[in-house]
Amino acid sequence: MLSIDLKQIGIIAGKEFWDRIRNRWVLAVAIVFTVFALVIAYFGSAQQGAVGFRSIDVTIASLVSLVIYLIPLIALILGFDAIVGERERGSLDLLLTLPITRKELILGKYTGLAAALAFSTIAGFGAVGLILSPQLDLNALFHYAGFMGSAILLGFAFLSLAVMLSVFAADRTRASGLAIAMWFFFVLVFDLLILGALVVTAGDYGGDIFPYLLLANPADVFRVLNVFSLDEVRTLYGLATVFPEALSNPVTLGGVMLAWIVGPLAVAIWRFER
């Protein structure tokens, strides 16, 4: 078995990261995050007839809704052609004749793209955090940092899924189609399916496992992770009574999110090495 050379991973990762800096991808995504987050922070309570920053709990609850749509989409767009794009352009063969293993290539690509995504997330939401900081106490800042951290993990999970489908897809067109389908499934369809199943069964059959089914969707893991860390929002969502205790543990949820990052990436490496 061939050992892993971290230097090779670093070279590939560095190129991927600087490519995104250079073509202003990181800047564009950071600006999108900043603008959306600012709008939500100041106008998120407009439905209740109030404008302006209210509380960090309400702001984070609104941002969670935004991030669940936006970050998976951005991560899938970022990673869907990581491998299939190189293969289709013809540059993959050249890379694979170099002293680099397929595993190192995937890990390098993933690390570089993940760094770009994390950098834009930190820059985008961090800027808003700075703007809001005069109105936040230490506890609120801690919650906001937790929200940013979980948003980064959500991005990593969907990036991992994107890289996996990039290895399996025969061409870029199919990869982009699969990426869109994946986004629809996890962000829009999955919850509807669970809700539909609950309504159809009237909660009579297997009602206890439904909360756990949320773990099968990284977007839901992210939602639960943030909602359960905020008392005000937890009550607002009415989740305190329906969720099992085990699911409200951030460490458990963080572990599930890590599994969503490592799992698809491991499958991608396995397939790419075959």
Add this chain to the structure above:
Amino acid sequence: MASNIVEARGVTKDFGTVQAVKGVDLSIAPGELFGLIGHNGAGKSTLFKMMLGLIPLTAGEIRLDGDLVNGPRFRETRRKIGYLPENVVLYDNLTGLETLHFFADLKAVARSECAALLDKVGLANAASRRVKEYSKGMRQRLGFAQALLGTPRLLFLDEPTTGLDPGAIRDFYRILRELKGEGVTMVLTSHILAEIQERVDRLSIMEDGRIRATGTVQQLREGMNLPLTLEIAGGAGLREQVSRVLEGLAIESIEEAGNTLHIRLPRDAKMPALTRLATLGEAMRDLHVREPSLEDVFFGYRN
């Protein structure tokens, strides 16, 4: 005796039910400029990719400089080789110099080599331009510079002159001659047979997944026993005179084009024919013996 730098034994590749390469044996000596030719689908690209370690073998083994191509010493093996693909696709957003830096880092080669290599392939003035601004020929030259990083012992060149203008092709083969002088082994494929027939030391002709013949161009010609062509220039009545003196020899055909006769005859009839033609004296203004081209040899082996 120096061991072969490329040693392929019983190499077979199946794609499902299709056998693309069928038990190929191939040996290439250090310092050789070796050609691999065949029509599309003959299996040469598959064999090429297996030699580069890009696709696994179904059976057999390939050793480069004594080591299995994807064996435990694969990093050392890869550092000894350079590869120029047919369609060089590099990274549009990098400059020429940055591109070489990227590949130099992956090959663990000092970045200081890069500028000299760009100069060698004639891209010194374009070093700071982005690759997206490069013409196809410039990309090909940049790809060649990339292949030369780390002074490889073995170069794989896949249709290397695609997109190059005549001047660049001449420069390309000049560099190959220099590399050959330095002991670098080169394996190249090309569809432009006229271009490589005077340049390769030996070549293999692939057909239907097998190597049909291997040798120097002259050995392959002799192996096929293809007819020669004598081209004779002269004045009026030359055809009648030539037909008369060659009477009784196994001439295949005589064709006239302007003042020149093209006489096809078996190889073993060459010397008797030349002896008799010498008797024509000044009726014959010029005579040229044309050997079968590599293209003739190639199609000879296919038919």
